[in-house]
Amino acid sequence: MALKNVLTSSVGKKLVMGFTGIFLILFLVVHAGLNACIWANDGGEMFNKAAHFMGGNLVPRILEVGLFGGIFLHIIQGYLLTLDNRSKRSVGYAVDYSKGSKWYSRSMAILGTILLLFFILHWKHFWVPSRFTGIPEAKFYNGIEVHDVFALMKDTFSEAWVVIFYVISCAALGYHLAHGFQSAFKTIGIHNRRYHTMLSAVGMGFSIVIPTLFALMPISLYLGWIR
Amino acid sequence: MESDRTMEHYHMNLNLKVWRQPNSQTPGAFKLYRVENISSEMSFLEMFDVLNEQLIRDGEDPITFDHDCREGICGSCSMYINGKPHGPWAANTTCQLHMRAFHDGDTIVVEPWRANSFPVIKDLMVDRSAFDRIIQAGGYISVNTGNAVDGNSLPVPKDHADQAFAAAMCIGCGACVAACKNSSAMLFLSAKVSHLSLLPQGDPERSSRVVNMVAQMDKEGFGACTNTGACEATCPKEISIANIARLNKEYLLATLTAE
The missing domain is CATH 1.10.1060.10 (Alpha-helical ferredoxin)
Structure with a gap:
């Protein structure tokens, strides 16, 4: 069967969303783990070293290309699916059926749009300086010069509106994951009842723990819990 | 919704907001009707039969809706009632929905299945x-026809x-x-x-x-x-x-x- 026919079918489009979603879930674990180094409370040394490793090593650089590919595929396919699905009912209901599903399950496109706006700001804050415009400050650890990304974080999260926007985005991420985690595994075909129950529970835990970790990072820096 | 399934018999007057549409090409609109003295023991479709008899007596076009077995097994009935397919009860078809799910003075909104793949034929009847x-x-x-095979030959x-x-x-x-x-x-x-x-x-x-x-x-x-x-x-x-x-x-x- 032609790959084009598979990927353009209604099930194929969802498979793309599911597989890219799971890839992005795995990335969140790496990102949260690396950023959690700020809580070593050592003036950012552990975090800066970890960031230097990720920025200077060939493997993460190659994975970064795949990551951006995955993100954009997920975003573009998500919008195309949403627009296509909305076109299937020209005349809407006078009374909507809202009791059979959770609001966040029905609002994945809106939550995803909040996340897209967040990504644009987040890339401007951290990714663009680290790759293109340069990070002004540097530190030396064991004679090796590394970018002081920790100083950049402290500077970025000294503004209240940035912290508030990041926390709102983390809440959006939580609700996006609350539906997306278990939905992605159903989409790729896991239908065993025991695994469904397990994945739903793990997904709910993941959607609380990871966004909370991310939200605590700007809060910790803004409130001076980390120095 | 089990609490609504009281076995006490009562009568009610209802306001119905029903989608009327002459055919798939003509836009439809809601029309208000009032039905009186409806028994709580009637099925939802029987209540519609009462309304249709009333409309015929008044010289109006009766409301078209799908139904067949009225036993919850054929899948013909297809009303979207108060914002839920087949009405408020769980695991239930429209024909098995009974009027004890409603109370005197209620306004019930009845729409057809809405999807472009299910075009409205007339009123509440859609093409499935x-x-x-x-x-x-x-x-x-x-399978080849012929004698029935032994059931145990296919574990x-x-x-x-x-x-x-x-x-x-x-x-x-x-x-x-x-x-x-x-x-x-x-x-x-x-x-x-x-x-x-x-x-x-x-x-x-x-x-x-x-x-x-x-x-x-x-x-x-x-x-x-x-x-x-x-x-x-x-x-x-x-x-x-x-x-x-x-x-x-x-x-x-x-x-x-x-x-």
């Missing part, structure tokens, strides 16, 4: 022949038989499409695919079935599933959304292995 064409695309098994694991039977409970009413924000038919399709793929009789056409039925579903213009669960919540036969995950797996395996 898209489902028939999906079945024609692969919802069958090819079926008990859990497979149970799951296949649960999927075969689908009556093809289309409530899943009506409830889904994407007008997706995947709960219906997944029930048909699961029912046959779980049994040895369905195995020879397993791959071609799922590929052809998904292609026909897309051709009919149904949306894609986003796993919100609205279909499962409203299904009168409680078809599990796990069938959609099985459909996805069947499709993925079929497309990976098809020549």
Whole structure:
């Protein structure tokens, strides 16, 4: 069967969303783990070293290309699916059926749009300086010069509106994951009842723990819990 | 909603806001009606029969709606009542909905299934022949006719038989499409695919079935599933959304292995 026919079918489009979603879930674990180094409370040394490793090593650089590919595929396919699905009912209901599903399950496109706006700001804050415009400050650890990304974080999260926007985005991420985690595994075909129950529970835990970790990072820096 | 199922007999007067549409080409609109002295022991469709008799007496066009067995097994009835396919009761068809679900003075909003793939024929009746064409695309098994084979010659694991039977409970009413924000038919399709793929009789056409039925579903213009669960919540036969995950797996395996 032609790959084009598979990927353009209604099930194929969802498979793309599911597989890219799971890839992005795995990335969140790496990102949260690396950023959690700020809580070593050592003036950012552990975090800066970890960031230097990720920025200077060939493997993460190659994975970064795949990551951006995955993100954009997920975003573009998500919008195309949403627009296509909305076109299937020209005349809407006078009374909507809202009791059979959770609001966040029905609002994945809106939550995803909040996340897209967040990504644009987040890339401007951290990714663009680290790759293109340069990070002004540097530190030396064991004679090796590394970018002081920790100083950049402290500077970025000294503004209240940035912290508030990041926390709102983390809440959006939580609700996006609350539906997306278990939905992605159903989409790729896991239908065993025991695994469904397990994945739903793990997904709910993941959607609380990871966004909370991310939200605590700007809060910790803004409130001076980390120095 | 079980608390609404009081066995106490009472009568009620109701306001009905019913979708009227002469045909698929002409736009429709809601029209208000009042019915009086309705028994709580009537079925919802019997209440509509009373309203239609009233309309005929008044020289008006009666309301067109689908119904057949009125026993909850044929899948013909298809009313979207107060914002839910088949009305407020769980695991229930419109014909099995009784007026004890409502109270004196209630206003009930009745709409047809709304999906572009289910065009309105008239009033509350929609064309669900898209489902028939999906079945024609692969919802069958090819067997030679002749004497019935010995049942024990085809061993079926008990859990497979149970799951296949649960999927075969689908009556093809289309409530899943009506409830889904994407007008997706995947709960219906997944029930048909699961029912046959779980049994040895369905195995020879397993791959071609799922590929052809998904292609026909897309051709009919149904949306894609986003796993919100609205279909499962409203299904009168409680078809599990796990069938959609099985459909996805069947499709993925079929497309990976098809020549």
